[in-house]
Amino acid sequence: MGKLTGKIAIVAGAGRGIGRATAELFATEGAKVAVLSLTPANVNAVVDSIQAKGGTALGVTCDLSDGDQIIEAVAKVVQTFGGIDILVNVAFDPSAVHSPILDLPVDQLQRNFDMGPIAYLRTMQACYPHLKRSGEGRVINFASLVGVLGMSPYGPYNMAKEAVRALTRSAAREWGPDNITVNNLLPVADTWGAAQNAPAPTNALGRHGSPENDIAPVALFLASSDSKFITGSSLTPDGGQIIDSAR
DSSP: OOTTTTOEEEEETOSSHHHHHHHHHHHHTTOEEEEEESOHHHHHHHHHHHHHTTOEEEEEEOOTTOHHHHHHHHHHHHHHHSOOSEEEEOOOOGGGOOBOGGGOOHHHHHHHHHHTHHHHHHHHHHHHHHHHHHSSOEEEEEOOHHHHHTOTTBHHHHHHHHHHHHHHHHHHHHHGGGTOEEEEEOOOOOOTTGGGGSOOOOSTTOSOOOIIIIIHHHHHHHHSGGGTTOOSOEEOOSSSSSOGGGO
């Protein structure tokens, strides 16, 4: 029996990279997984991969910056699978993350918020009744150590990701009585082969993380009963890029 047998999970932003790795691992561990992403070809590829390995998956093409589409996607998942136990928010727009603060246009900042904390808030609100009904709901939001460190030139991304952490802490306190845990992940990973063109790693372990081997297993821990007494936390599968005192 897998760690998530009998569970129903939504992975919002599951079309590639860490989101895909998380969706596929959850399915391997027994969850029925809803794959939400903007690009139909990516959604179909992840669903096909899960089903080819004997897992259960539902593909839902969804623009996560659109509140109405989020409501429709969540309704489709509930109609198909009967509920929701786990919500993973990992989506962002990689085309909008770079800008020096001095030159940052408000519309670019807004795009980072629309795809980050606003999208995450909307999915959380839409899933909340089902997570509460589950009796052991899990929310896993992806933030970033880039925001913690204030790395340049990622101003709009930094601001949005730190807002995600604030959202997570607030929801963790408010939803604790409903036995819903809400946590952050701050990963460092070779996403979509990016490490091939990236600077040498500067973390303590001296390597770039793998979405499949280093990040998704931590998401699995937060989704499982093993983490039932952890909420409002930021876990950092980053190979020691930031150590406790830097948070």
